[in-house]
Amino acid sequence: MNSPPAATPFSLAWQALAEHAALLRPRHLRELFAEAPDRFLALSLTLSGKEGSLLLDFSKQRITAETLSLLHNLARAAAVESWRDRMAAGETINHTEGRAAMHMALRAKEGNSAIAREVASNLARMKALCAALHSRQWRGMSGEYITDVVNLGIGGSDLGPRMATRALAAFQHPDIRVHFAANIDGADLAPLLARLNPRSTFFIVTSKTFTTEETITNARAARDWLSAHLPGGESEKTLLARHFIAVTSNRAAAETFGIPSGQIFTFSDWAGGRFSLWSPVGLAIALATGFSNFEALLAGAHALDQHFLTAPLPENLPITLALMYVWNVNFIGAASHAIIPYSQSLELFPAYLQQLEMESLGKSVDRQGLPLAHKSCPIIWGSPGTLGQHSFSQLLHQGGQPIPCDFILLEHADFPLPGHHARLVANALAQSAALAFGQTLAEAKAADIPDSLLPYRVFPGNQPSTTLLLERLTPYTLGQLLALYEHKVFAVGALWNLNIFDQWGVELGKNMAKKLQPFLEAEAHLSDNDGLDASTRGLIAAFTK
Secondary structure (H helix, E strand, C coil): CCCCCCCCHHHHHHHHHHHHHHHHCCCCHHHHHHHCCCHHHHCEEEEEECCEEEEEECCCCCCCHHHHHHHHHHHHHCCHHHHHHHHHCCCCCECCCCECCCHHHHHCCCCCCHHHHHHHHHHHHHHHHHHHHHCCCCECHHHCECCEEEEECCHHHCHHHHHHHHHCHHHCCCCCEEEEECCCCHHHHHHHHHHCCHHHEEEEEECCCCCCHHHHHHHHHHHHHHHCCCCCCCCHHHHHHHHEEEEECCHHHHHHHCCCHHHEEECCCCCCHHHCCCCHHHHHHHHHHCHHHHHHHHHHHHHHHHHHHHCCHHHCHHHHHHHHHHHHHHHHCCCEEEEEECCHHHCCHHHHHHHHHHHHHCCCECCCCCECCCCCCCEEECCCHHHHHCCCHHHHHHCCCCCCEEEEEECCCCCCCCCCHHHHHHHHHHHHHHHHHCECHHHHHHCCCCHHHHHHHCECCCCCEEEEEECCCCHHHHHHHHHHHHHHHHHHHHHHCCCCCCCHHHHHHHHHHHHHHHHHCCCCCCCCCCCCCHHHHHHHHHHHC
16 A cells, blocks of 8 residues: 655645634634734735835735734745745746746846846837837838837737736827737727828737737738838838837747848747736837836836845735735635726736736646646636626625635826715725625614515625725836736745746647648648547538538
8 A cells, every 4th residue: 555645844834724724714704803903904014115105905815813824834835935036046947948037137227147238238229219209200101200009919918018008098108109909800900900090100010939820910911001001112121111110039030021120129038928018028018108107117016026035925915915815716715816906097907917827827737747736726807996896796795606806906096087086996995895794684684674685685795805005006106016916926836836937728729720720711621531520620611611
């Protein structure tokens, strides 16, 4: 008979948490708050910065001081701080792709290493391009100045820049409008082109490999659109030089497309797509808001990096977020996690986090190639706060399943209108309190609710949430916010023993699509030996009929 595996510090810490959770799970947040009047002070953290403080309140999580201590033990047993230091030192922690993960270097100005010089060179070129476009020195066809910029990318080459550009709408540059097209569906790009003037439109083709099918297909369509409006006497080569730049790690492919070498911004493969908006991938952000604001975005992220690298476990905001995440998924049983920013400017933040978290943590095989013994990433979803109150909040209040929420609030509105912001914040605070404490039968009766409606007016509460309060939304604080969640995801990966930097599941679908495309374009024909399953074969036949 095989003997059971030897206990490890991690397995012992995990088991201690499991035993503690069994005792704590039946208890209600009402009870936990009643027992600890100073609970908010004990279970919140504040990070002060040059543009105000960032407050993390996790007192509405279903934890006690003992839970937090046991979670800290788990983090030590998982060597979270050691993994953090190894990433910062440039070790090849992305072992399946043989790469380091050096995205923090993209926002650190100091240093004379080869990486620091590459970063500085790219920033200088980005600054020069922004100056040329914003000052109207760069001209398009017929000498018209550029009024519109279109970023063509997908995944990390779209979600990050698109989200940040929307978030910083209050900092919009007056002379440049920035747009995004990502989907290979013509319904994404065609209506956009129909609204633009080809003589004053500029394209950024953002693709790490410069082979991404959606991006290159859209880039060809944009090139054809410009060519169709080419003035007499101008060549397509001149057109590309005036209206296209590329952001890629594959310079040769961009040159083959026709983009001049001097208009190609390159970055190294140690900047993974969902961690790359700090690189030239963020050119759209710099053009939309001004290069100084892009620098402020980097500075905010760098400040959070320093906190993550130096703050001890009990004071470390990203690690605390990670510990709440693991507690809710593995010990409370949450399979879903809502991101609810009470800021319309952050409306794309949930979609950005869907890629950051689910592409990084949506895995079931650990670093040793073994199946995980526990659940990993929950479904990430959400929308701006008061919009969600009129759609999905019913499920949160009475759906009967644990769904942790992250509420994100601004102390000061980025678009202040009299009478708006206090109402917005009141709704946010009310939702987090209502989810935590609910409404009992006795409270419903005391509110003179008719007996026939009482069963419908009881709210169980006990929904865990974290509230993140920023003083205001600026490029600097947005940089802090994004870096906070990046490092949270890294810490969760360390706790679950995952490589968060690869995404092999994404590649499978891409490769299968390439195999199917010839059948759909009538370059290949269905047969008994085509290797396709009956469903796919039947759907192709219906499509090509």
